[in-house]
Amino acid sequence: MEAPAPRLVPVRAPFSLSKALDFVRRFPPCSADFVVGDDFLRGALSIDGHGVGFELREASGALSVGLDGDLPKAVADRAVALAAAFVGADDSLEAFYAKAAGDCAPYRRIVKSLFGLHHVRFLTLAEITVYGVLMQRTPIAMAARQKRAFLRAFGRKVGDLTAFPSFEELAQLSEADIACAIGHARKAAMLPRIIAGVAALGETFLRTAPYDFASAALQDIPGVGPFTAAAILLRGLGRMDHVPLEMPSFAEPAKRVYGAAFDPRTLRARYQEDLGYWAYYLKIAA
Numbered sequence: 340m341e342a343p344a345p346r347l348v349p350v351r352a353p354f355s356l357s358k359a360l361d362f363v364r365r366f367p368p369c370s371a372d373f374v375v376g377d378d379f380l381r382g383a384l385s386i387d388g389h390g391v392g393f394e395l396r397e398a399s400g401a402l403s404v405g406l407d408g409d410l411p412k413a414v415a416d417r418a419v420a421l422a423a424a425f426v427g428a429d430d431s432l433e434a435f436y437a438k439a440a441g442d443c444a445p446y447r448r449i450v451k452s453l454f455g456l457h458h459v460r461f462l463t464l465a466e467i468t469v470y471g472v473l474m475q476r477t478p479i480a481m482a483a484r485q486k487r488a489f490l491r492a493f494g495r496k497v498g499d500l501t502a503f504p505s506f507e508e509l510a511q512l513s514e515a516d517i518a519c520a521i522g523h524a525r526k527a528a529m530l531p532r533i534i535a536g537v538a539a540l541g542e543t544f545l546r547t548a549p550y551d552f553a554s555a556a557l558q559d560i561p562g563v564g565p566f567t568a569a570a571i572l573l574r575g576l577g578r579m580d581h582v583p584l585e586m587p588s589f590a591e592p593a594k595r596v597y598g599a600a601f602d603p604r605t606l607r608a609r610y611q612e613d614l615g616y617w618a619y620y621l622k623i624a625a
Contacts, residue, residue, distance in 0.1 A: 343415070345405035347398055348423040351431045355455030356380075356397035359426045362459050362623065367483035368470055369461065372490065374500065382425075383497035384418050384462065385505045387411075390497035391418045395426065402428045407498065427457030427577060435613040439620075442609065445596045449624040458619055460577050464545070466503040467575030468537045471567040472530050473521070485521045492520035506538040529562040536560035537571065545572065550580050579615030589618055592625035 360375050374381040384391045391414065392407035404419045423429065432455075439450045461467035469489060474482040493512060494501035504512075518527035537545075537560065545553050550572070557568035565583055572578040582589060584603035594601045610617045 342405065342407055343409070345394075345396070345403040346419050347401040348404055348419065348428055350400065350402050350428045350457075351433075352400070353432065353455040354397075354402075354428065354457060356395065356402065356426065358453060358456035359459050362456065366459070367479055368474075368486055371483075371487055372462075372501070372503075381500065382422070382462065383495070383500035383502035384421060385495040385497075385502040385508060386414050386417050386421075387505075389414050390495045390502055391415075392497045392500060393418055393422045395422060402426065421462060424460065424577065425462050426459055430457045430577065430616075432457065432616070435610070435616040438610050438613060439617070443597060443600070446621070449596070449620050453620050453623060456620070456623075458577055458579070458616065461575050463503060463505070464537065464542050464571070464575050465506045465509055465534070467571050468534055469503075469509070469530065471570045471575075472526055472533055472562065474570070475526070475564075475567060485523065485526070488521050489517070492516070506534065509534045510538070533560055533562050536563070542576070546576050546578070550578060553578075554581070573615050573618075577615075580612040582614050582618040584614075584618075589621070592621055595625070596621065 357378070360380055363373055363380065364370055364375055372382065378396060380395045382393055384393065389410060391410060394405040396403040396405075402423055404422050406415055406418055410418070436450065439447060461470060470482065470486050473485045473489070490501055490503060493504050493508070495504065495508070512531065514527050514531055517530050518524050521527060537557070540556055544556070548556070553572060554565070554568045557563050557571060558565065566586060569581060569583050573582065584590060584593065584606060590601070593606070606617065607614060
């Protein structure tokens with residue numbers, strides 16, 4: 340049976356899929372998970388027991404999302420929504436760019452170089468939950484290797500790609516299984532309870548609850564601290580209203596841009612609910 344015609348998903352201009360593809364190529368935790376061409380990206384999802392391959396291309400004022408094979412409507416709708424959210428298609432950059440226009444010259448140059456880049460997230464909440472543990476106190480290259488090992492061991496094959504397991508699939512894994520795959524006993528011991536805890540909170544709650552409530556609920560799960568909670572909410576769900584600016588991973592690149600003028604209070608006051616976009620552009624430039 341032929342694959343259905345690609346769906347066209349509206350995007351909020353300015354939108355550059357090319358910039359998003361550049362980011363994916365350079366981002367070690369995800370770069371090996373996709374096939375990235377000059378003007379397209381192919382990836383895979385595991386949804387309700389279905390392996391779903393998808394392809395993204397830029398269309399005139401829209402994002403083209405092609406799906407492989409004949410799928411139940413609910414699965415296809417979810418796949419399109421996740422694929423579009425992955426590249427931040429519905430994010431508005433207008434307020435962020437207006438605030439950045441009044442920032443210092445070095446930061447304005449960063450914004451100019453990345454103009455049109457929307458926030459590329461992790462594909463699923465399940466994926467960022469696992470990666471949020473793997474990256475704890477770990478250099479990005481090593482955490483990326485552990486994630487690739489996890490995916491090889493437990494992912495769902497979809498053609499020539501591998502989809503990250505869903506929460507339902509992750510719930511079947513034992514501590515011993517995970518330890519064997521990633522070679523790290525402490526993280527393997529933490530992952531089952533953190534996976535279960537995040538899954539129990541649910542994506543709807545974590546997307547819609549006031550940020551402080553969502554963050555506190557995540558941090559009630561043993562093994563989830565402020566940094567991991569922030570990563571899940573920002574890099575997984577695109578919640579832009581909080582960044583732990585005092586942490587070295589943000590403070591150090593900020594000091595290289597702002598020098599002695601770096602002040603977290605000033606940045607929070609300027610960017611407010613767009614602080615996550617400020618941090619996203621900053622970290623890419625770093």
